[in-house]
Amino acid sequence: MIRLNFVIGFLLFLIISPPSANAQVVRTGEQINIDYNNPREYTIGGISVSGVNYMDHNIIVMVSQLNVGDRILVPGEDIARAIDNIWRQGLFTDVSIGVTSIQDNLIFLDIELKERPRLTRFEFTGARRSDVTNLTEKLNLVRGDVVTESLLFRARSIIEDYYVEKGFLKPEINIRQVTDTARVNSIMLEFEIDRGDRTRIREVIVHGNEVLNDRQIKRLMKNTRERSLRFLFNSSKLVQEEFKEDKQNIIDRYNELGKRDAVILRDTFYFVEEDRIKLELFIDEGPTYYFRSINWVGNTVYPDDVLTEVLGLNPGDIYNQKLLDRNLFMNMEGVDVSSLYLDNGYLFFNITPMEVNVSNDSIDLELRIYEGPQAEIARVTVSGNTKTNDHVILREIRTRPGMLFSRSEIIRSQRDIIQLGYFDQEKIDIIPTPNAADGTVDLEYIVEETSSDQIELSGGWGANQIIGTLGLSFNNFSTRNFFKKDAWRPLPSGDGQRLSLRAQTYGRGYVSYSMSFMEPWLGGKKPNALSVSIFRTVHRNRFPRSSPDHGYYSILGTSLGMAQRLRVPDDFFYLRQNLSFQRYEVMNSPIRFIIDEGNSNNFSYGIEFGRNSVDAPLYPRTGSEVSIGLQITPPYSLLNDKDYSQMSDQEKYRWLEYHKWKFNTTWYTRLAGNLVLSTRTRMGFLGYFNPDIGVSPFERFYLGGDGLTGWNIDGREIISMRGYANYSLTPQDLTGDREFLGANVYNKFTAELRYPVSLNPMATIYGLVFAEAGNAWGRFRDFNPFELHRSAGFGVRIFLPMFGLLGLDWGYGFDEIPGRPGDAGGRFHFSIGQQID
Numbered sequence: 001m002i003r004l005n006f007v008i009g010f011l012l013f014l015i016i017s018p019p020s021a022n023a024q025v026v027r028t029g030e031q032i033n034i035d036y037n038n039p040r041e042y043t044i045g046g047i048s049v050s051g052v053n054y055m056d057h058n059i060i061v062m063v064s065q066l067n068v069g070d071r072i073l074v075p076g077e078d079i080a081r082a083i084d085n086i087w088r089q090g091l092f093t094d095v096s097i098g099v100t101s102i103q104d105n106l107i108f109l110d111i112e113l114k115e116r117p118r119l120t121r122f123e124f125t126g127a128r129r130s131d132v133t134n135l136t137e138k139l140n141l142v143r144g145d146v147v148t149e150s151l152l153f154r155a156r157s158i159i160e161d162y163y164v165e166k167g168f169l170k171p172e173i174n175i176r177q178v179t180d181t182a183r184v185n186s187i188m189l190e191f192e193i194d195r196g197d198r199t200r201i202r203e204v205i206v207h208g209n210e211v212l213n214d215r216q217i218k219r220l221m222k223n224t225r226e227r228s229l230r231f232l233f234n235s236s237k238l239v240q241e242e243f244k245e246d247k248q249n250i251i252d253r254y255n256e257l258g259k260r261d262a263v264i265l266r267d268t269f270y271f272v273e274e275d276r277i278k279l280e281l282f283i284d285e286g287p288t289y290y291f292r293s294i295n296w297v298g299n300t301v302y303p304d305d306v307l308t309e310v311l312g313l314n315p316g317d318i319y320n321q322k323l324l325d326r327n328l329f330m331n332m333e334g335v336d337v338s339s340l341y342l343d344n345g346y347l348f349f350n351i352t353p354m355e356v357n358v359s360n361d362s363i364d365l366e367l368r369i370y371e372g373p374q375a376e377i378a379r380v381t382v383s384g385n386t387k388t389n390d391h392v393i394l395r396e397i398r399t400r401p402g403m404l405f406s407r408s409e410i411i412r413s414q415r416d417i418i419q420l421g422y423f424d425q426e427k428i429d430i431i432p433t434p435n436a437a438d439g440t441v442d443l444e445y446i447v448e449e450t451s452s453d454q455i456e457l458s459g460g461w462g463a464n465q466i467i468g469t470l471g472l473s474f475n476n477f478s479t480r481n482f483f484k485k486d487a488w489r490p491l492p493s494g495d496g497q498r499l500s501l502r503a504q505t506y507g508r509g510y511v512s513y514s515m516s517f518m519e520p521w522l523g524g525k526k527p528n529a530l531s532v533s534i535f536r537t538v539h540r541n542r543f544p545r546s547s548p549d550h551g552y553y554s555i556l557g558t559s560l561g562m563a564q565r566l567r568v569p570d571d572f573f574y575l576r577q578n579l580s581f582q583r584y585e586v587m588n589s590p591i592r593f594i595i596d597e598g599n600s601n602n603f604s605y606g607i608e609f610g611r612n613s614v615d616a617p618l619y620p621r622t623g624s625e626v627s628i629g630l631q632i633t634p635p636y637s638l639l640n641d642k643d644y645s646q647m648s649d650q651e652k653y654r655w656l657e658y659h660k661w662k663f664n665t666t667w668y669t670r671l672a673g674n675l676v677l678s679t680r681t682r683m684g685f686l687g688y689f690n691p692d693i694g695v696s697p698f699e700r701f702y703l704g705g706d707g708l709t710g711w712n713i714d715g716r717e718i719i720s721m722r723g724y725a726n727y728s729l730t731p732q733d734l735t736g737d738r739e740f741l742g743a744n745v746y747n748k749f750t751a752e753l754r755y756p757v758s759l760n761p762m763a764t765i766y767g768l769v770f771a772e773a774g775n776a777w778g779r780f781r782d783f784n785p786f787e788l789h790r791s792a793g794f795g796v797r798i799f800l801p802m803f804g805l806l807g808l809d810w811g812y813g814f815d816e817i818p819g820r821p822g823d824a825g826g827r828f829h830f831s832i833g834q835q836i837d
Helices: 011-016 057-064 077-087 129-139 149-165 214-220 240-256 304-311 321-329 337-342 390-394 407-420
Strands: 022-025 032-035 040-050 071-074 092-103 106-115 118-125 172-179 186-194 200-207 263-273 276-284 290-297 350-359 362-370 376-383 429-435 440-446 454-462 465-477 497-507 510-519 528-540 552-565 573-587 598-612 623-632 659-672 675-687 701-703 717-719 745-758 764-777 789-800 804-813 825-832
Touching: 040 057, 040 092, 057 077, 057 106, 071 077, 077 092, 077 106, 118 129, 129 149, 149 172, 149 186, 149 240, 200 214, 200 263, 214 240, 240 263, 240 276, 240 321, 290 304, 304 321, 304 337, 321 337, 321 350, 337 407, 376 390, 390 407, 407 429, 407 440, 675 717, 701 745, 701 764, 764 804
Parallel strands: 040 106, 118 186, 200 276, 290 362, 376 440, 701 717
Antiparallel strands: 022 032, 040 071, 092 106, 172 186, 263 276, 350 362, 429 440, 454 465, 465 497, 497 510, 510 528, 528 552, 552 573, 573 598, 598 623, 623 659, 659 675, 675 745, 745 764, 764 789, 789 804, 804 825
């Protein structure tokens, strides 16, 4: 309500005075005569404000646009305009201006206001706890806010939009204003919410499409899916932002097909059930366009034919906006025009495609190039590394001062830094700072440290015992600072070396411990990694050393390895070589072993040639790793004239001889966003030199189960196969107690679909579904690559820096194993500190 004391007609006059030409208004005890029939000009002598507790009086006067000294007509439009100015602020429920005094030609005014109530608190009814938290954040209401119609309208809109985004298209919102009796002019707001039923899309109907059929269009609408057999339990809700993205996907697809003018004219939806809607799209595809001519302008470094070949488009081709943009600016699968220049130092390069003429269905395209000067790298710096020394990062960076700027080398440097495993792969950034004045560029590599050291806690099963493992891996160690007291925080670190300590036991009867060390840059100038390791395993029976029945089995082993990064065929290739030696000693062995008493020696040379282009260690999205390896011993039996057919096992295996081949492939393919398909192949073969000795009983393959390596007494290689019991796909001794003998040939194929829940390096979590197939054979002549046992299932992986990779899978083995009916079917597999591979 607006109270006008003497303005706009005779409202106040009719209320407080008899019908006459003069009005008498008493405000301060004096008599004031105003002739409403004859407006008179006054000078404002003063302005007061009453009825206000929170707002500054001067601000109100300023908003009214009345000023002391102004000449106004009373009654007149100036007073009415002042009331309107204050009212439009929305802060008051009543506004009036009255006269407090008239002295000669001076008039003194009072602006009387009634403030809107202030907010003391608010609450929700009918909303879930999680929704309350989200709505509170979105509303951003603060105690003391003025409760205006605008505030209430905004709050209602935010709540409605929130539930519509969640798929509840008919939310009912009631806002109750409750007077707060504890405070003056204050109210509480109660948001009563009935979100209704979740609304999903029953059907999508498309009109006007010819080039793309309904099914093709619906496949492009990945976020706005109708209910169908394919999405029987997963029809989607209508979310406007996602729907807008899907519509753009449709237009982009039309643009690829030459439909440059394709447009979605309109869309609408309507309810067909209480919680189901139909969605309709009306499309105008437009004509199909073709490139009539493609001309290059401004290029001097590369001739037209070279650029046209990279562009991959020619006159007469269908207009394809996506292909044009990809081959001009960023082709992840090959070369593009921009990378041609940016990899050759032309940092200031720019290209602008211009449609200079569009006639009927033909387009004349002009590609205008600004090449600019070549930019030389002036400075390369790193920042954000609080633990790792600069030189550890800088030696992985391929962009050096004095070199020409190269985008591909920057991308490769980023990948190599990620591979170190010391930094958050999602937060590594490279900032180029061009210096146009001197034609140089400064590069800053920004990293964020994350924990890289690990504690391994795992459990396995062997010799009818639960075997516990404790391992410590210091992945950023520094021997250079080992004797510096200040460097022990808690360990000397920062030089990128790796030190691992590991122990296994189930008590006095079994103890195994190992230590390994790796220097990734031997000499500090080339990425040649030197590794050394030593381990010892002892298994004793229950008798003391003094007893004649005392027995033990022990292994002492050591290895020396060297890994090199190659430059040919490209610098993703590597070569690894190692020399290893293990000595097995047996006396009254407490476990069944290949020899009853004596010793065996295993001296071998290993070589592995491979290529690794995987983009990240924790959650790879792209790249591959392919390797072929050979482990071989000297062919002792071929170097002497002994008759091995008549020898005992003790003599045959005093010096082991074999050749062991392995072939592994892993491919990562990004399907959409962070959805990744991982496919893997594993093959192995163990061969012999002398048929009188045959296949070595050592170094065999054991397939099946979770792949935990808690029990390893004879160099066996354990390969997981989810959905089956441990070792269950391994050849057995069918004539005796069905002991697993190990295989000399196996193959295994895996496909995993992965999606991350969290990419935080402190807790990387992703879910997966998998399908596997594999088998193992005791003789090569029995090998059949198509005779496979199959399984499928799902799982989750959690990477915690201190514990490594934790895994839980449920797998179902589809194929029964002869003689072992309980080893297939559904089962859980748990792993700690290792990848189920």
